[in-house]
Structures are given as C-alpha cells and as structure tokens.
C-alpha cells in the first residue's frame with residue numbers, strides 16, 4: 001500500500017513527540033492504518049537544534065507554508081500554535097491546496113474554527129484536532145462520533161493540565177505558585193505563553209471547541225466568561241479542604257431553553273464528585289447525552305506522549321479514509337444560539353474576606369447580604385487578632401451571580417474590609 005506522507009510544522013514538545021511516536025510504533029501504526037505513516041517534510045524555526053529526532057532525508061522548509069505545496073505531503077500537521085500568524089497561514093494554505101489538516105491548536109480552532117471548516121468543506125477536506133482538547137483523552141472522537149446520536153446538554157470538566165498540576169502541587173506540598181509553574185513548563189505542559197494557562201484562556205479555547213461540537217452551534221469565543229487561577233491562594237485551598245471541597249479550574253458549557261452558557265473559572269468541587277479526585281496533569285470531561293446519559297472520560301491532558309498519541313490517532317483515521325465533518329455536521333447546519341449572560345447564573349458561593357477583627361464587622365457584612373436576598377449556609381473565622389486582619393469565610397446558599405456581584409461591590413466599600421473579597425463558585429453536590 002502507498003504510505004501516507006506527512007508534513008509536520010513545529011518541532012517543539014508535540015512535534016518532536018509525534019516524530020518519536022511514529023518511529024517507535026511504525027509497524028503497529030502501519031498495521032492499524034492499513035499502510036505506513038511516514039514523515040516526509042518538516043518545518044521549524046531552527047534546523048540545527050537537537051530535538052532527539054532524525055531529520056535526515058526529509059524535505060525542510062524555513063517557511064512552514066511550503067509544506068502545503070509539497071507534492072510529497074498528503075496531510076499537513078500544524079504544531080506551531082497560536083490563533084494567528086504562521087499557524088493560521090499554514091492551515092489556510094493546506095486547506096486551499098486540498099490537504100487535510102491535523103492540528104493540536106485549540107486557539108486557532110476556537111477563534112477561526114467555523115471559517116476554516118467552511119473552507120475545508122469547499123475543498124472537500126477535513127480538519128482533525130483530537131490533540132487540541134484534553135491531550136491524550138479521545139474526547140473529540142467521543143463527542144463527534146460516539147455521542148453523535150445524542151442531544152448533548154452539558155459538557156464540563158478540567159481542561160487545563162498546567163492549572164490542575166499547579167493546584168494539586170500547591171495543595172499537596174504547600175509550594176508557591178510560581179515555583180510549581182516552572183515545573184509544569186519543564187514537563188512540557190504549559191503553553192508557549194503560560195498566561196494562557198493561568199488566566200483560563202487555554203481552557204476557554206477548549207471549552208469553545210467542545211461546546212461547538214456538543215451543541216452543533218457557532219460559538220463566538222469572546223462570549224466565554226473566563227477567570228483563571230492566579231487569585232487562588234493557599235488559604236483558599238486550606239478552607240476548601242476543611243469544608244469538604246477541592247478547588248479545580250473548570251470549564252462548563254450548558255444548553256438550556258434560555259440558551260448556551262460558557263464559563264471557565266475556579267470552582268469548589270464537593271469531594272464526593274469524581275472530578276474532585278482528578279489530580280496533577282490529568283483532565284476529565286463529563287458529557288450528558290439525552291440517550292447515552294452521563295459519560296466521563298479522564299486521562300492525561302498535556303505533555304509530549306499523550307498529545308502525540310492524539311495527533312497520530314488522527315493520522316491513522318486519515319490513512320484509513322475516515323472523513324468526519326469538522327464540527328460533526330456541515331458548517332451551514334450550525335445553529336446561532338442565544339448566549340446566557342453570567343449575571344443569570346445560579347450558584348452557591350464561597351466568599352473570603354480579609355477584615356479587621358473588631359465588633360460589628362460581621363453584622364455589617366451579613367446585613368448587606370440580607371439586603372441582596374442572599375442566605376448563608378455557614379460561616380468560618382479562624383484565629384483572633386483584635387484590631388488586626390483576619391480571614392472570614394461565608395458560604396452562601398444558591399443565589400444569582402447578579403446578587404452576589406452587587407453585594408460584594410458594597411461589602412468591598414466597608415472600611416473594615418481590607419482587600420477585595422475572594423469569590424469561588426461552588427459546584428452542586
């Protein structure tokens with residue numbers, strides 16, 4: 001059988017990982033794909049850098065777009081990253097040249113995925129992107145193929161390995177945020193710009209992709225509510241433990257009669273929920289189908305091996321002649337849906353205040369909450385330091401985001417409240 005000829009752009013963590021995996025498992029992959037899968041051409045920034053992979057005999061391109069026009073390339077693998085620039089130019093050129101695109105680039109798909117799908121359809125090719133969401137977990141295949149007969153009403157989970165790794169190590173070892181981030185970078189988990197991980201943007205890219213697939217909808221990336229983990233402190237992690245929760249950065253996409261809501265933020269997850277125990281670089285994705293019921297997938301969400309595994313699975317699909325529409329249906333069939341604003345969210349809340357330890361402070365705070373119709377489930381104060389700062393934790397019953405925002409704006413103006421209050425939403429039991 002004719003080999004499948006692969007051109008790879010970007011030889012960083014994932015690109016080098018794909019080359020290593022294709023070499024290590026060549027016979028197995030040929031048997032599964034029905035033909036050998038071989039790399040014929042590459043592009044990277046530095047030809048001479050030692051990446052632990054052999055580039056001898058491969059066509060080399062200083063400009064990655066050259067891969068799209070190389071007759072020795074059947075499928076273009078884009079592993080550069082970024083929603084714009086060379087990655088986008090290469091994706092467009094590959095599609096225009098009638099070549100299927102395999103990519104791990106969630107930023108590109110979240111921002112330009114619908115336009116790229118339209119171009120791919122016009123050129124009778126597809127885009128495969130298993131590696132873009134939750135690394136080695138076959139979540140795109142699960143949603144786009146396995147759940148294809150369902151109306152999916154909710155997709156949620158832990159979608160960023162770097163943040164989950166940082167939160168886990170902070171909890172287990174009491175180490176500092178910055179110190180743990182350096183570990184995640186060394187392990188190849190973090191984005192080229194780690195603020196994408198820490199500020200929740202990477203998880204939001206993945207959530208937008210999952211929501212587009214799950215709901216068959218055009219998702220405007222800018223409509224995702226995004227908060228990251230920078231404000232999570234050791235003290236919040238300790239309070240969570242005491243109250244029976246784990247703090248996780250969650251991505252949650254829901255479709256109700258009111259519309260679609262999309263949000264990424266840290267959440268208190270009750271210890272008895274399976275997602276609470278997903279630690280380290282592991283991700284988890286929970287999807288609810290009307291016929292399948294709940295489906296939970298977990299696995300490694302980042303790193304060389306798991307991500308390469310997902311890229312190569314897409315190459316094997318392509319070699320087998322499997323052609324699935326980019327968003328699981330024709331681009332023209334995607335729905336426009338109403339977006340539910342964050343102010344309409346119903347949730348319970350963990351609120352932590354730093355206040356001066358003096359009589360009457362708590363009464364002032366609880367009066368404001370009462371005025372906004374917010375009822376409290378519990379309250380914690382640790383330590384005594386008359387006249388000095390002490391942390392106070394308030395756990396609310398379910399209320400609206402609009403009420404909590406308005407109440408906290410007033411609480412923040414009390415002279416005895418020393419810092420902007422910390423807010424973490426609580427997942428239902």
Ligand SMILES: NC(=O)c1ccc[n+]([C@@H]2O[C@H](COP(=O)([O-])OP(=O)(O)OC[C@H]3O[C@@H](n4cnc5c(N)ncnc54)[C@H](O)[C@@H]3O)[C@@H](O)[C@H]2O)c1
Nearest residue numbers: 010011012013014044045079080081086104105302303307
């Ligand atoms: N690392 C992971 O765990 C992981 C997991 C899933 C998805 N991804 C995605 O995979 C992609 C690659 O990530 P990575 O971790 O391998 O990043 P990386 O920074 O390690 O590698 C990117 C490579 O692209 C090269 N590059 C940059 N500009 C280029 C250009 N103009 N032409 C050719 N090469 C160029 C860089 O030199 C670098 O070697 C990104 O889209 C990322 O979001 C990464």
Ligand SMILES: N[C@@H](CCO)C(=O)O
Nearest residue numbers: 160161162190191302
């Ligand atoms: N930086 C991403 C890579 C996997 O997409 C993460 O940490 O999850």
Ligand code: NA
Nearest residue numbers: 130133135137
């Ligand atoms: Na995946």
